[in-house]
Amino acid sequence: MKAITLLGSTGSIGTQTLDIVAQYPDQFQIVGLAAGRNVEMLAAQIRQFQPSIAAICVEDKLSELKDAIADLDPQPILLAGEAGVVEVARYGNAETVVTGIVGCAGLLPTIAAIEAGKNIALANKETLIAGAPVVLPLIEKYNVKLLPADSEHSAIFQCLQGVPNGGLRRILLTASGGAFRDLPVEKLVDVQVADALKHPNWSMGKKITIDSATLMNKGLEVIEAHYLFALDYDRIEIVIHPQSIIHSLIELQDTSVLAQLGWADMRLPLLYALSYPERIYTNWKQLDLVKAGDLTFRAPDHKKYPCMQLAYAAGKAGGSMPAVLNAANEQAVALFLEEKIRFLDIPRCIERVCDRHVSDHRTNPSLEDIVNADYWARQEVINACEELDNSKIYSQLK
Ligand code: MG
Numbered sequence: 001m002k003a004i005t006l007l008g009s010t011g012s013i014g015t016q017t018l019d020i021v022a023q024y025p026d027q028f029q030i031v032g033l034a035a036g037r038n039v040e041m042l043a044a045q046i047r048q049f050q051p052s053i054a055a056i057c058v059e060d061k062l063s064e065l066k067d068a069i070a071d072l073d074p075q076p077i078l079l080a081g082e083a084g085v086v087e088v089a090r091y092g093n094a095e096t097v098v099t100g101i102v103g104c105a106g107l108l109p110t111i112a113a114i115e116a117g118k119n120i121a122l123a124n125k126e127t128l129i130a131g132a133p134v135v136l137p138l139i140e141k142y143n144v145k146l147l148p149a150d151s152e153h154s155a156i157f158q159c160l161q162g163v164p165n166g167g168l169r170r171i172l173l174t175a176s177g178g179a180f181r182d183l184p185v186e187k188l189v190d191v192q193v194a195d196a197l198k199h200p201n202w203s204m205g206k207k208i209t210i211d212s213a214t215l216m217n218k219g220l221e222v223i224e225a226h227y228l229f230a231l232d233y234d235r236i237e238i239v240i241h242p243q244s245i246i247h248s249l250i251e252l253q254d255t256s257v258l259a260q261l262g263w264a265d266m267r268l269p270l271l272y273a274l275s276y277p278e279r280i281y282t283n284w285k286q287l288d289l290v291k292a293g294d295l296t297f298r299a300p301d302h303k304k305y306p307c308m309q310l311a312y313a314a315g316k317a318g319g320s321m322p323a324v325l326n327a328a329n330e331q332a333v334a335l336f337l338e339e340k341i342r343f344l345d346i347p348r349c350i351e352r353v354c355d356r357h358v359s360d361h362r363t364n365p366s367l368e369d370i371v372n373a374d375y376w377a378r379q380e381v382i383n384a385c386e387e388l389d390n391s392k393i394y395s396q397l398k
Contacts, residue, residue, distance in 0.1 A: 004274065005032035005051075005094035005118070007085060007109050010041040012205040013100030013123040013149070016266050018045060020274065023282075028274060031094040034085040034109070036101075037061060043068035046076060053077040053091045055084035057105070085109045090116035096274060098149065099124040102207050103330050104323075104374050107131045111367070114138045121273035123149040125220050126330075130323035130374060132227040134367045146228065147273040152221050153228055154269030155247035155260035160229070161277075163252060170251035171225055174241040175300065176264075178212040181242060185304045191343045193336065210333045214346050215300065219311025220329075223322050226315055233316050238308060240298045245287075262287055306347040314354055319363040320373040321354065327377035328353040332385070341385045353380040 004021065008014045014035070021028045030049040035042040037058040046054050046069050054076050056065050062080035069075070079087050082105070089097055089109035097113040098121040099106050106124035110131070113120060115138065122128070127135055128146075139146055148154050152173050160168065179198050180188060196213040197206060211217035222236050247269075249259040262268050263285060271280060302309050307329075314325035332349040335341045341349070357377070362369045 001029055002027060002096065002274065003029050003031045003092070003094045005034075005088060005091065005097045005113070006030065006100065007034045007089060007097060007106065008036070008100030008102065008124070009033040009045055010035040010038040011100050011102060012208075013098070013266070013270070015041075017098050017100065017123075017270055017274070018049065020267055020271050021049065024280065027280060031092045032088040034088040034101075039064045039068060047072065051076050053079070053088050055079040055081075055088045057082060057085055082108065086112045089113040090118075094118055096121050096147070098270075098273070099127060102205060104130055104327060104371075107135075107370075111135065111138060114142050114144055117142055117144060119145040119147060121147045121149045121270070122153075123270070123273075125150070125224055126326055128227045129220055129223045129326045130370055131367075132322070133319065133365050134370060136227060145276075147276050148224075148228060149270050149273040150221065150224070151264075151266065151269045152248040153225060154272055156225065156229060156250055158260045158272065159248075159250045159258040163250070167252050168229065168231060168250055169235065169253045169255075171229065171231055171236045172249040172251065172257075173218060173221055173225060173236065173238050174244070174246050174248050175215060175218040175238055176212065176244045177240045177242050178215060178217075179209070180213055181240070185301075188304070189342070189344055193339060196336075196343060206337060207330070207333055210336060210346075211329070214307045214333075214343070215305035216307035216311065216329050216346070216350075218300070219308040220326065222308070222311055223315040223325075233312055238300045240300055241295065243292065243295055245292050245295055307350065310347060310350050310354065317361065319361055320365040320369055321357060321361055323365070323370045323373045324357040324377040325350060325354055327374040328381050331378040331381035335381065335385055345385060349381045349384050352384050353377050356380060 006014055006017055030051045032053045033045055033051045034055040039061050059080040086109050090112040096119045099110050100123045104126045106127055110127045148157050179196050196210050218238050225236050226233055244264040246259045246261050249257050251257045314321040328350040332346045336346055
């Protein structure tokens with residue numbers, strides 16, 4: 001029986017993790033739950049999974065949460081606010097903490113969990129992208145494991161089992177191509193929020209679905225792969241694979257290539273992050289290669305999707321730059337979802353903010369530097385979005 005705490009329990013990663021826990025009650029037990037603002041769903045989860053502790057991030061929702069489970073006996077410890085989420089992260093005997101909180105908000109609770117000696121099932125990209133300069137030394141210091149729960153990094157991690165140190169030569173990250181992969185570049189200027197939210201293969205949260213449409217998701221995954229697997233950026237490549245059957249590949253020193261395959265189902269990488277190093281039998285739909293049909297590949301289009309190269313550039317700059325890239329992207333995506341900027345403004349905002357950060361760039365940032373850079377970048381996007389000129393971006397892309 002493995003004790004698990006789940007941060008971001010009402011989001012896409014959170015609910016899928018709880019599906020797994022519900023399916024394998026003999027294998028996993030929930031110690032703590034933390035959610036953002038969805039009281040109703042969190043209350044239902046508390047009833048079903050009976051954690052010892054739970055937190056709601058939005059503070060003034062606490063009384064609502066208390067009322068919603070007032071009849072429960074025994075009562076879990078109930079907390080609120082960011083401090084409450086941090087407390088859940090470090091609480092009790094949980095062996096693994098699943099970090100499904102979207103965005104930079106996941107950074108502080110993840111650090112708290114590491115300092116409490118817990119393994120991290122990493123479903124929050126920002127932990128490494130923004131926080132790697134601080135998080136990686138802590139992983140080493142507290143001797144905990146970082147278990148990737150993202151499909152691509154899980155694929156790489158699975159392929160690497162049994163590969164000796166120094167055996168890895170190249171990573172090939174597969175990308176579905178997102179909602180607009182078959183749309184000509186000149187149509188991108190007009191796309192609406194609802195269009196961008198239609199992902200062809202994966203069922204995910206809103207923010208990451210927009211990131212898939214801009215391909216920033218893949219750029220962020222390149223940075224994450226660099227930190228997770230300690231490989232130079234020029235040895236991490238992106239390949240478009242529209243069917244999302246191959247979840248990524250590794251090339252070894254002798255040019256042998258290993259891949260991990262499966263249907264596009266986030267539960268599989270999540271399950272492996274929870275069960276590692278064991279393999280648990282499931283009754284999930286088995287891969288049928290004949291049904292999967294043709295597996296095709298093509299090169300990424302950097303003109304159509306400038307976010308990938310923005311991410312490579314920020315990754316190579318290192319230090320505080322990936323935190324700025326990530327925060328600028330989060331803010332730009334939020335503005336796009338509010339229909340305050342257009343789709344093509346997203347990369348434009350990010351590029352501008354990263355350019356402006358060059359003079360303040362820290363090569364070895366502290367946690368405070370990272371948090372400050374994150375805050376600054378968000379403000380910069382808000383300031384910049386009013387000055388944007390779509391027609392100019394469009395002509396550059398052509
Ligand atoms: Mg992914």
